[in-house]
Amino acid sequence: MQPSMYTTMYSWSLLAALVLAFVYIVLSIRRPTNAIGAFLLPLILAMILGAIAVRSGEPFDRSEVTGSLWRPVHGGALILGTVAVFLGFAAALMNLVQEYRLKTKRLMTKEWRLPSLEYLHAMGRNCLVLSTVAIAMGLVSGVVLNVQRNGSVNWLESGIVFCAGLLVWLVLASVLEWEAARRGTSWSAYLNIASFAIVLIALILVFSTPHGRSRMGTSEKSNQPPKLSDQAPDAFSLAARPLR
Amino acid sequence: MIMHMIGCSHHQTPLHLRQRLAFSPEQANTALSSLKQRYPNVETVLLSTCNRVELYAAGSDPSVVPDVSFLQQFLLDFHHLNPLEYANHLKNCSDTAAVEHLFTVASSLDSLVVGESQILAQVKQAYEMSRLHQFAGPIVHAAFQHASLVAKRVTNETEIHSRRISVPSVAISEVAAQFFERFDDKDILIIGTGEMGEEALRYLQDAGALRVRLINRSIDNARALAAKFEKEFQGALQVSVELWENLPIRLMTADLVVSTTAATEPIMTLATFKPLHAKRKKQGAQLILDLAVPRDFEEPIGNLSNVYLYSVDDLQAACDRNVDFRRQQWPLARKIIAEETTRFLGDLHHRHAGPTIAALRAQANQIKLQELDRLKNRLLSQGVNEASLEEISESFERLVNKLLHPPLQSLREESAGDQQASLLIALKRLFNIKE
Numbered sequence: 249m250q251p252s253m254y255t256t257m258y259s260w261s262l263l264a265a266l267v268l269a270f271v272y273i274v275l276s277i278r279r280p281t282n283a284i285g286a287f288l289l290p291l292i293l294a295m296i297l298g299a300i301a302v303r304s305g306e307p308f309d310r311s312e313v314t315g316s317l318w319r320p321v322h323g324g325a326l327i328l329g330t331v332a333v334f335l336g337f338a339a340a341l342m343n344l345v346q347e348y349r350l351k352t353k354r355l356m357t358k359e360w361r362l363p364s365l366e367y368l369h370a371m372g373r374n375c376l377v378l379s380t381v382a383i384a385m386g387l388v389s390g391v392v393l394n395v396q397r398n399g400s401v402n403w404l405e406s407g408i409v410f411c412a413g414l415l416v417w418l419v420l421a422s423v424l425e426w427e428a429a430r431r432g433t434s435w436s437a438y439l440n441i442a443s444f445a446i447v448l449i450a451l452i453l454v455f456s457t458p459h460g461r462s463r464m465g466t467s468e469k470s471n472q473p474p475k476l477s478d479q480a481p482d483a484f485s486l487a488a489r490p491l492r
Numbered sequence: 493m494i495m496h497m498i499g500c501s502h503h504q505t506p507l508h509l510r511q512r513l514a515f516s517p518e519q520a521n522t523a524l525s526s527l528k529q530r531y532p533n534v535e536t537v538l539l540s541t542c543n544r545v546e547l548y549a550a551g552s553d554p555s556v557v558p559d560v561s562f563l564q565q566f567l568l569d570f571h572h573l574n575p576l577e578y579a580n581h582l583k584n585c586s587d588t589a590a591v592e593h594l595f596t597v598a599s600s601l602d603s604l605v606v607g608e609s610q611i612l613a614q615v616k617q618a619y620e621m622s623r624l625h626q627f628a629g630p631i632v633h634a635a636f637q638h639a640s641l642v643a644k645r646v647t648n649e650t651e652i653h654s655r656r657i658s659v660p661s662v663a664i665s666e667v668a669a670q671f672f673e674r675f676d677d678k679d680i681l682i683i684g685t686g687e688m689g690e691e692a693l694r695y696l697q698d699a700g701a702l703r704v705r706l707i708n709r710s711i712d713n714a715r716a717l718a719a720k721f722e723k724e725f726q727g728a729l730q731v732s733v734e735l736w737e738n739l740p741i742r743l744m745t746a747d748l749v750v751s752t753t754a755a756t757e758p759i760m761t762l763a764t765f766k767p768l769h770a771k772r773k774k775q776g777a778q779l780i781l782d783l784a785v786p787r788d789f790e791e792p793i794g795n796l797s798n799v800y801l802y803s804v805d806d807l808q809a810a811c812d813r814n815v816d817f818r819r820q821q822w823p824l825a826r827k828i829i830a831e832e833t834t835r836f837l838g839d840l841h842h843r844h845a846g847p848t849i850a851a852l853r854a855q856a857n858q859i860k861l862q863e864l865d866r867l868k869n870r871l872l873s874q875g876v877n878e879a880s881l882e883e884i885s886e887s888f889e890r891l892v893n894k895l896l897h898p899p900l901q902s903l904r905e906e907s908a909g910d911q912q913a914s915l916l917i918a919l920k921r922l923f924n925i926k927e
Contacts, residue, residue, distance in 0.1 A: 353802065353806045362670075363673075364669065364671055370673075430772075430773070430774070430798075431797060433776065433777060433798070
């Protein structure tokens with residue numbers, strides 16, 4: 249029997265890709281003359297490929313915190329943070345291309361028009377701030393989930409360490425961005441690109457650890473495979489997995 | 493329908509000859525009045541702009557319209573010009589070609605700057621003047637009103653007007669728009685109050701700018717321009733005047749700088765600008781549009797981070813590309829004009845032939861009724877019943893229709909061609925039609 253939807257890394261990644269695709273549709277409607285798709289669609293495809301790569305992963309352990317509101321908050325905030333970083337990365341790439349073309353006086357053709365430098369810079373900055381807030385929320389909600397389940401938090405658990413490291417970087421990047429933007433919008437773009445690289449590393453590290461998955465031996469059902477019927481079918485919480 | 497166009501344009505006539513042939517509105521009125529006195533039924537419009545002088549003369553019949561050589565002589569005589577001097581510089585065309593030329597001019601395909609929008613307003617103005625003074629008649633009304641429709645169709649169905657081609661318009665609408673999302677919250681500085689500066693101000697207002705600072709060596713000129721714009725835009729664009737000495741301070745805070753002075757040396761060197769740039773606190777790019785020739789800002793300033801310097805040469809490339817793009821739209825625009833010319837002439841000829849066709853039908857109907865009455869009286873006396881009489885009446889009707897069908901069909905088929913006028917004349921003579 250296959251795990252139900254939204255309870256694995258696979259479904260979490262697919263949901264993140266779906267959110268990014270939705271953002272792309274909104275941007276395409278609002279700015280139909282801009283070639284945003286050339287930068288966002290590869291990222292959406294990469295997310296889907298990433299999801300396929302972790303398809304065989306174990307489902308998240310939700311048995312002890314079923315019904316907790318912090319679970320969807322945790323999963324949702326991490327999705328939002330990841331999507332914001334991906335979006336910021338796309339804005340940064342567009343910013344660098346736009347800046348290069350404007351500096352070298354190669355004006356955009358009608359068919360290959362990007363948003364204005366001001367818009368791209370604002371988009372990058374907003375993504376950076378949004379991702380910082382979302383990752384912070386994800387971290388806090390994960391801590392609360394751990395307390396609810398275990399009564400304590402293992403601060404050295406890999407998921408918490410990677411997430412906290414990412415948060416520290418994002419806070420630093422958001423603060424540095426103000427000074428970077430004064431020196432040139434490309435500096436701000438580099439911060440977004442670095443954030444993207446760090447998120448990618450954090451995701452790979454988290455996906456390669458047993459973070460959030462069923463803990464054999466700690467549950468009363470440790471000798472039995474987890475019953476999928478135990479998992480609540482609510483859609484959004486699927487993405488959620490408590491930090492340990 | 494007869495229509496002649498006689499005139500000159502930038503294509504074949506040098507500026508000094510065009511200037512001497514140009515008409516002020518008063519002169520145009522006088523000239524057309526004088527023509528009307530000699531030819532009371534002629535319909536005329538005189539289009540005189542800086543790039544062309546064209547006289548359109550139309551009428552329903554060749555007898556009411558003066559010929560091309562008369563009209564040519566008339567134009568030259570009005571200004572006491574030597575015909576030999578203009579021998580190779582005046583263009584003329586008639587009927588279909590004249591209509592097509594009018595549509596081409598109104599659609600701005602014949603303009604010096606293809607796609608410029610001013611010419612349509614000038615064509616409308618010339619027609620309006622003619623209409624007000626009753627120089628226009630049904631043909632001119634139809635032709636000039638249709639010209640506006642053709643120009644609108646060319647605008648809507650091609651992209652001939654879609655791209656700007658003057659340096660200030662490209663600078664604001666294409667270059668600055670790639671830097672800034674909006675202009676209402678930007679600190680904009682214009683240096684110089686010349687023609688370019690004034691044009692840039694207009695485009696900035698169009699782009700949504702609310703506040704502009706103006707700096708000029710002569711503060712009186714700057715104040716005069718500011719007052720002019722305040723009045724013109726009724727406060728929608730706030731233009732504040734700054735002293736020349738404040739230029740360095742304003743350069744530190746400006747997001748967009750448009751420089752248009754007539755200075756022979758750069759007003760801003762790299763050495764002067766660099767410390768100002770270092771003190772700049774604002775985030776985001778600083779765009780400098782140097783529209784002056786020679787340059788106002790030294791070229792290396794553009795290498796500083798977050799500073800983007802565009803000179804006239806950089807902008808000219810974009811202008812040239814847009815001009816090329818407009819040229820690419822030509823075949824489609826020409827096709828529209830050809831279609832509309834055919835449609836217009838077809839409609840006009842059809843309308844023109846209407847009274848003749850109606851008269852021909854009425855005449856045939858009258859003959860048919862006379863013959864039917866005569867036959868009915870005789871047949872009734874011979875005891876023929878009503879049903880047979882009805883059948884005979886229908887036969888007469890069919891006979892008349894079949895007889896009239898070929899000539900009317902030929903007339904319809906020729907409605908878009910040049911032969912329709914002669915066909916109509918032939919028809920009137922052959923059937924002795926008096927409308």
